[in-house]
Amino acid sequence: MVAAIRSLAALPNSKGTTLLVLENLHRFLQSAEVVQALAGQVVAGKQNRTFIVVLSPIVQIPVELEKLFIVLEHDLPTRERLRTWASGRCLDAEQPGIYQRQGRSEKQRSVRRRVNRDPSNN
Numbered sequence: 001m002v003a004a005i006r007s008l009a010a011l012p013n014s015k016g017t018t019l020l021v022l023e024n025l026h027r028f029l030q031s032a033e034v035v036q037a038l039a040g041q042v043v044a045g046k047q048n049r050t051f052i053v054v055l056s057p058i059v060q061i062p063v064e065l066e067k068l069f070i071v072l073e074h075d076l077p078t079r080e081r082l083r084t085w086a087s088g089r090c091l092d093a094e095q096p097g098i099y100q101r102q103g104r105s106e107k108q109r110s111v112r113r114r115v116n117r118d119p120s121n122n
Contacts, residue, residue: 018050
């Protein structure tokens with residue numbers, strides 16, 4: 001984790017912005033080395049346009065980092081919101097599409113292939 005954070009110093013260029021996304025960082029924040037590397041990179045990132053985004057299910061920011069981070073909390077979407085979003089974007093199992101052959105009879109659709117689950121045959 002520390003190596004990934006420190007590698008940001010080598011990435012920036014004068015023409016763009018660098019972004020490092022860290023998932024589940026809360027698991028590593030007990031390490032003083034990780035906290036120091038984050039603090040140093042956040043301060044340096046203000047000068048060379050490098051940013052760190054942390055994605056985590058819980059908010060556990062050490063005292064040393066509290067003033068350096070902005071916390072944005074979002075609720076998970078509801079099932080209805082996901083259905084609305086997926087409508088028209090995802091394939092419908094009842095409609096013909098790339099995963100379903102057209103022109104098959106109802107009997108052909110209901111036929112299932114038998115798979116042997118015996119691990120000794122592998």
